[in-house]
Amino acid sequence: MAAHTGAAVSTSALSKRFGRAVALDALTLDVAAGSIFGVIGPNGAGKTTALRLLLDIIRPTSGSALVLGVDPRIGGPELRRRIGYLPGELRLEGRITGRNLLDQLARISGPVAPGAIDTLAERVGLDLTRQVRTLSKGNKQKLGIVQAFMHTPDLLVLDEPTSGLDPLVQQTFLVLVTEAAARGQTVIVSSHVLSEIEQVADRVAIMRAGRVVRLSSVQELRQSAARHVRATLSGTDVATVRAALEADGALSALSTLSAGLSADSAGISEPLGTGSVCISGTLNGSIDRLVKLLAGFTVVDLRIEEPDLEESVLALYRDDEPGSTREHHRDDHRDGRRTKRHPHES
Numbered sequence: 077m078a079a080h081t082g083a084a085v086s087t088s089a090l091s092k093r094f095g096r097a098v099a100l101d102a103l104t105l106d107v108a109a110g111s112i113f114g115v116i117g118p119n120g121a122g123k124t125t126a127l128r129l130l131l132d133i134i135r136p137t138s139g140s141a142l143v144l145g146v147d148p149r150i151g152g153p154e155l156r157r158r159i160g161y162l163p164g165e166l167r168l169e170g171r172i173t174g175r176n177l178l179d180q181l182a183r184i185s186g187p188v189a190p191g192a193i194d195t196l197a198e199r200v201g202l203d204l205t206r207q208v209r210t211l212s213k214g215n216k217q218k219l220g221i222v223q224a225f226m227h228t229p230d231l232l233v234l235d236e237p238t239s240g241l242d243p244l245v246q247q248t249f250l251v252l253v254t255e256a257a258a259r260g261q262t263v264i265v266s267s268h269v270l271s272e273i274e275q276v277a278d279r280v281a282i283m284r285a286g287r288v289v290r291l292s293s294v295q296e297l298r299q300s301a302a303r304h305v306r307a308t309l310s311g312t313d314v315a316t317v318r319a320a321l322e323a324d325g326a327l328s329a330l331s332t333l334s335a336g337l338s339a340d341s342a343g344i345s346e347p348l349g350t351g352s353v354c355i356s357g358t359l360n361g362s363i364d365r366l367v368k369l370l371a372g373f374t375v376v377d378l379r380i381e382e383p384d385l386e387e388s389v390l391a392l393y394r395d396d397e398p399g400s401t402r403e404h405h406r407d408d409h410r411d412g413r414r415t416k417r418h419p420h421e422s
């Protein structure tokens with residue numbers, strides 16, 4: 077049994093097989109009450125499976141979960157009413173209008189505060205008078221969002237909620253999520269890409285092939301993400317710079333070094349006749365270490381770009397491809413540094 081930790085959601089080795097295929101492999105995590113938790117992963121990673129297990133739509137092969145302190149297998153309608161769920165594949169095909177459908181759903185999930193449906197519909201720009209079967213994909217998704225939020229549930233479980241939404245509505249959606257968390261509601265939201273929820277998520281589980289390959293705060297992810305670095309040093313030469321980088325171990329930190337005009341394999345170049353040395357690459361270690369190292373030179377130019385989180389997440393997906401073992405992968409990421417070579421590395 078998952079221990080009741082006071083978390084809104086707690087899973088312990090939660091696993092689901094479909095025949096011989098492992099859709100979810102020993103998921104163990106806690107989602108703090110009042111937080112926004114992102115589940116990120118490519119197609120088939122197990123995101124929907126994990127969320128459906130929390131809703132008791134499907135049952136685990138092994139392991140356990142507690143949702144709002146209750147085992148979803150025994151929580152029944154009482155637990156269900158405390159959850160707002162947006163399924164990944166929303167089917168809305170009837171002649172019923174959006175308003176009538178939401179009123180019906182409100183009678184099941186209720187109580188819904190007077191005016192809540194209209195306010196939400198207005199905020200996302202949904203016409204409640206139209207028959208649901210005539211709504212576009214994006215407008216169906218808006219209806220799904222309204223029904224998930226309308227009864228101010230303790231827990232929102234949203235499976236790819238931004239799918240089909242235009243950028244403006246996506247922003248509105250993120251505001252709704254932030255407001256919910258500010259009220260103390262807990263939000264679990266899945267997405268293919270971190271960038272869609274990066275602004276609002278407190279913590280994220282990055283999944284691939286049924287397993288969590290990284291579980292951390294967005295802040296930690298940002299700190300450990302690869303940053304592109306460019307520096308120009310004057311009054312020195314490639315050999316001196318190289319020796320300094322090697323002596324400090326910073327050369328391995330600068331693991332990706334794109335080729336300049338006369339760059340060597342480590343991305344250090346000496347523009348002919350200028351007497352200066354250019355370094356360019358991807359820094360996977362700390363900025364502090366790099367700055368202290370460069371302080372021994374005359375630095376003409378230094379550019380450290382914002383970390384590219386999406387690139388880091390995509391690297392996590394790729395790292396776990398067949399041939400790269402999960403244990404090896406974990407070691408690579410434990411201290412936030414990766415030894416993996418960048419695709420541009422010469």
Ligand SMILES: Nc1ncnc2c1ncn2[C@@H]1O[C@H](COP(=O)(O)OP(=O)(O)OP(=O)(O)O)[C@@H](O)[C@H]1O
Nearest residue numbers: 094098099117118119120121122123124125126164
């Ligand atoms: N009912 C089912 N029967 C058989 N296999 C299933 C079933 N549901 C999911 N799977 C398999 O389990 C794995 C995980 O699927 P899941 O839908 O959880 O992934 P996902 O991360 O939500 O993917 P997507 O982003 O494409 O929605 C996939 O390999 C999928 O084919």
